[in-house]
Amino acid sequence: MxxxxxxxxxxxxxxxxxxxxxxxxxxxxxxxxxxxxxxxxxxxxxxxxxxxxxxxxxxxxxxxSLTEIGDMLDLYNLGDGRETQVAVTKKLCRDRVDALQRQMKDIRDTIEELEGFCEEVDSLVKKKNGEWIIEG
Amino acid sequence: MxxxxxxxxxxxxxxxxxxxxxxxxxxxxxxxxxxxxxxxxxxxxxxxxxxxxxxxxxxxxxxxSLTEIGDMLDLYNLGDGRETQVAVTKKLCRDRVDALQRQMKDIRDTIEELEGFCEEVDSLVKKKNGEWIIEG
DNA sequence: TTTCGAATTGACGTTAACGTCAACGTTAAG
DNA sequence: CTTAACGTTGACGTTAACGTCAATTCGAAA
Missing domain, CATH: 1.10.1660.10 (Multidrug-efflux Transporter Regulator; Chain: A; Domain 2)
Structure with a gap:
């Protein structure tokens, strides 16, 4: 307690x-x-x-990585509002965001590919069934 | 040539x-x-x-990871259309897609946070300037 | 007071994804 | 023929992100 x-x-x-x-x-x-x-x-x-x-x-x-995360957390510890530091911080921030957006595109593409493959597998099985192939 | x-x-x-x-x-x-x-x-x-x-x-x-990627590439090497294998493959596929979608959410959240922080930094500087604080 | 469970500090081990280096074969150019 | 550029196979080194284990310490319960 x-x-x-x-x-x-x-x-x-x-x-x-x-x-x-x-x-x-x-x-x-x-x-x-x-x-x-x-x-x-x-x-x-x-x-x-x-x-x-x-x-x-x-x-x-x-x-x-942990060091990258550490750097990002440090950004929050500005405290001093030195103009250059602020500019640097904002640039780092934007770079991160850009990287993340690129990563999102990669993920979207990968998802599409995986789903496409999933359908491919489906049609493959149906075709087999259509030809009366019960089992490979 | x-x-x-x-x-x-x-x-x-x-x-x-x-x-x-x-x-x-x-x-x-x-x-x-x-x-x-x-x-x-x-x-x-x-x-x-x-x-x-x-x-x-x-x-x-x-x-x-490389082993995960290897497993995913192996999925393409079905060849044998054994029903169970097909089912397993499709489940793995869907699991991957789910994981990727969760990851996308994480990324979206992180982007939001970073952009929010960026604005915070901005307003911090303006406030300082409003109070005629040239430099910290 | 003993004992138990939970925490602490070293310190060394482990895995993944390559880097790096040595020693060697091949081929095209000078 | 010899040097250079490119390629090959070991084999060991490296870094990150913890895992694992031993040797304590501390507070509470029996």
Missing amino acids: PRDAVITYSIKELANDFMVTARTLRHYEEQGLLSPGRQGQNRIYTVKDRARLSWILRGKRVGF | PRDAVITYSIKELANDFMVTARTLRHYEEQGLLSPGRQGQNRIYTVKDRARLSWILRGKRVGF
Whole structure:
């Protein structure tokens, strides 16, 4: 029972919730992607850490490496509004978006190809049946 | 100059065309993804090999592993029209398509987030300028 | 107080997808 | 004939993203 009303998670809780191992969370921390607080020696994860992890995992699913994800998370840590930094950040952002859009096209094409193949298989079977071929 | 009118490619030609190394093509062959003919000792790639390679690389771009891509290419080698095999093949196909569609959603979400962040950065700068803050 | 479960920190192992390098064969040009 | 360019087969190296295991430590329950 939490003494305060602050929602936190143990490493295993968070790991289970996101279907990853505790080792994975420690690894992400080693890589600087997460930095949970400590309660004594143990890690305690907040809701913000949760959101961050969610972002990380989605990044992975779309094919980014951990270092790339780290870079993207760093973008959020601007703080200083130096004009050049802002410009750089926005360019990186747009580059990412472009890459993702190219990836979407690839996926669409692959889906089409797979569905086309699926139909091909169907018609192949029907043809066989049409010629009264019961089994190959 | 080719003696016949059959279009073929050397390993380096193909590699250059697709912006990969020769080693990569040999690696794909080791993994059974490609099986070019030989002219003496040298590999000769046909137009079919080209198409296969194109498929492989697109598969990579959408996040499949080489073994997964190999499995998918094997689907095309049905030949035997055994009913069960056909069913299995179609299920694998559909599973792939589902996975790809989930991936598309992830990508769309990520794009949204990135664009949202981009605008956030913009408004942050304008605010600063509105308050006559030239530089952070 | 002992014991148990959950967490921690090293540190080394593993897999995928190539990179890199050595040693060698072939062919066309000078 | 010899050099260069291109190709070949091992075979070992590398990086990323964790897995795995050993040796603790800590807090709560029996």
